[in-house]
Amino acid sequence: MLWIKSFHIVFMVAWFAGLFYLPRLFVYHAQAIDAVSLERFKVMERKLYYGIMTPCMAVTIGLGLWLWGGYRIGFGQGWMHAKLALVGVLIAQHFYLGKLMNDFKYDRNTHGHVFYRWLNEIPTLPALIGIVILVVVKPF
Numbered sequence: 001m002l003w004i005k006s007f008h009i010v011f012m013v014a015w016f017a018g019l020f021y022l023p024r025l026f027v028y029h030a031q032a033i034d035a036v037s038l039e040r041f042k043v044m045e046r047k048l049y050y051g052i053m054t055p056c057m058a059v060t061i062g063l064g065l066w067l068w069g070g071y072r073i074g075f076g077q078g079w080m081h082a083k084l085a086l087v088g089v090l091i092a093q094h095f096y097l098g099k100l101m102n103d104f105k106y107d108r109n110t111h112g113h114v115f116y117r118w119l120n121e122i123p124t125l126p127a128l129i130g131i132v133i134l135v136v137v138k139p140f
């Protein structure tokens with residue numbers, strides 16, 4: 001079980017690296033003008049989203065479900081339900097970032113760099129803090 005939990009945390013960290021970095025790329029992409037930079041950002045975003053973020057999200061969730069369903073850890077407990085609600089927010093954020101990446105891919109982005117500076121933190125940071133406190137402290 002501890003091996004599964006270890007890799008659950010490893011892949012969670014990699015997923016979060018992307019959840020924080022992709023909006024940062026969007027900040028600079030929204031300010032770029034020259035064709036070379038615009039194409040470079042599209043390549044970086046696609047590789048980050050499909051090469052790292054999506055596989056790591058899938059493995060984090062798969063191993064988490066194995067801990068929860070297979071080892072019954074947190075079954076029926078409030079902290080686990082609250083954690084799953086926050087994980088739901090992160091999954092929605094992941095797919096929303098994918099939609100925004102497609103908007104950039106087809107040059108139809110409508111947001112400015114300030115919007116992406118906020119998206120860089122909200123909701124990812126509060127969700128991260130909330131999930132770690134819930135799963136380590138188990139306050140309820």
Ligand code: HEM
Binds near residue numbers: 067136
């Ligand atoms: C569907 C998604 C997920 C499920 C079902 C799930 C389930 C679990 C379960 C059952 C444990 C074991 C808890 C224990 O041994 O006390 C665990 C550990 C952990 N999970 Fe998740 N998890 C999920 C997603 C996440 C995400 C997105 C994060 C990101 C912050 C995360 C962070 C952690 C951490 C840090 C631990 C280790 C806690 C400890 O050892 O005290 N999990 N997870």
